[in-house]
Amino acid sequence: MSNGTDKNSFKILFGKNLKRIRESKNLSFRQLATRCNIDYSDISKIEKGKRNIQLSSLLELSKGLGIHPKELLDFDFELDEKG
Amino acid sequence: MSNGTDKNSFKILFGKNLKRIRESKNLSFRQLATRCNIDYSDISKIEKGKRNIQLSSLLELSKGLGIHPKELLDFDFELDEKG
DNA sequence: TTATTAGTGGGAAAATATACCCACATATAT
DNA sequence: ATATATGTGGGTATATTTTCCCACTAATAA
Structure with missing residues (x-):
């Protein structure tokens, strides 16, 4: 059973992708x-996969990065547990 | 200035896209x-653009629909206010 | 040493989503 | 009329995010 594991790994993958994009633009947290309207320390937590952000925060991040929101979800992810 | 307007229009576009995908799979709310672990009445509200869901809910919806989460954000959206 | 920048994480009040149930209107069919 | 299915929206307690500030460490530079 993949209980809260899926949810957690998704947050972690999301954070890694955010980090990748932010660094590709040479931006520090600050x-x-x-x-965007998000505190620098909170962005750090998001990248660590510690936070389950809302659509509005996703939108703020995409605005700050100058990208379409869907790019923040553009990473490999298996829906089911799978080999 | 496009104050909370962006945030609202984004939620509404998200809802419309969700509705489009759900109906393409011939699924009712129920x-x-x-x-997925979301109440049928809440899905209705999400499609109406009334709710600012979290990443975990986005993931639940994508699992219920059998699609990658990024598909739920795959719609045209202008980052800035723009003619 | 001193100053600056970066990343990290704790903490707390306020705002908000979640999870859940219920009721209602409509449409279709028996 | 009765039953079933659909969409809609109200309401509430709980859980969680959001928002904000602060402090610490490490690295770099003057």
Whole structure:
């Protein structure tokens, strides 16, 4: 059974993807924070997969990064547990 | 200035896209609800753009629909206010 | 040493989603 | 009329995010 594991791994993958995009734009947490309405320390937590953000926060991040929101979800992810 | 307007229009577009996908699979609210851990009445509200769901709920919906989460964000959306 | 920048994480009040149930209107069919 | 299925929306307690500030460490530079 993959209980809360799926949910957690998804958050972690999301965070890693966010980190990848942020670094590709050479932005620090504090720099990105000035471009969206999210505190720099909270962005750090999001990238660590510690937070289950809402659509509005996803939108803020995408605005700060200048990308379409769907890019933040653009990573491999298996829906079921699978070999 | 496009204050909370962006946030709202994004939720509404998200809801419309969810509705489009759900109907393409010929699922009623109650049928989709049995496939994910979200109440049927709440799915209705999400499609109406009334709710600002979390990543975990986005994941539940995508599991219920059998699609990758990013498909739920796959719709046109302008980041800035723009003519 | 001193200053600056970066990442990390704790904490708390306020705002909000979640999870759940219920009731109602409509449509279809028996 | 009765039964079934669909969409809609109200309401509530609980859980959680959000928002914000602060402090610490490490690295770099003057």
